[in-house]
Amino acid sequence: CGHREPHTLPLRFWVNVIKNPQFVFDIHKSSITDACLSVVAQTFMDSCSTSEHRLGKDSPSNKLLYAKDIPNYKTWVERYYRDIGKMPAISDQDMDAYLVEQSRLHANEFNSLSALSELYFYVNKYREEILTAMDRDSYCRKHKLRQKLEQVINMVSSNS
Structure with missing residues (x-):
């Protein structure tokens, strides 16, 4: 299968x-x-x-x-x-710039705290699975994304 x-x-x-x-x-x-x-x-x-x-x-x-x-x-x-x-590949820098611009253009259109809360709820619920998947992924390891995500989780959980 x-x-x-x-x-x-x-x-x-x-x-x-x-x-x-x-x-x-x-x-x-x-x-x-x-x-x-x-x-x-x-x-x-x-x-x-x-x-x-x-x-x-x-x-x-x-x-x-x-x-x-x-x-x-x-x-x-x-x-x-x-x-x-x-289509030509998009660089990480171009993607970052696009997302920042979209965020700026739509900043007043949704409740970012509510969105972050929902994301945190999801990440916290599947924490182990997400962190394990990040450990297995070479891109995530190269950019230390697991450590960054753990920092965010710890920061949010200590503030809530």
Whole structure:
């Protein structure tokens, strides 16, 4: 089972957002909306998947609904990733500068303390797993990210 899906980000992140918009937006999700979003999420997953799905009369209706469109959607997804692959790499400095500028432009649009609190809650909950993963990653070791994260965790926990 060592096969890894190349489109992990959309399958793990975007499908979750599609199926659970209440995570991002302050809305109520009815059972009808939930059923519709499940169809959209399934279509998205099938479009991003590289494996072939054999469909038959026993296949779930949400897979059959857009089955004829999936090959076209798969082509769009492949073209999207191919186009990204052709783009020049962005340097760490350029990325940092972009994030600083975005932060400045949107500084008044959200509650940064609330966001930091949520991030801290998540990091604290999965502390060991995150720190272990950082120990295994050469980039994280090179830049001493584990130590920096531990400093932040200790600082926040001592102030709260």
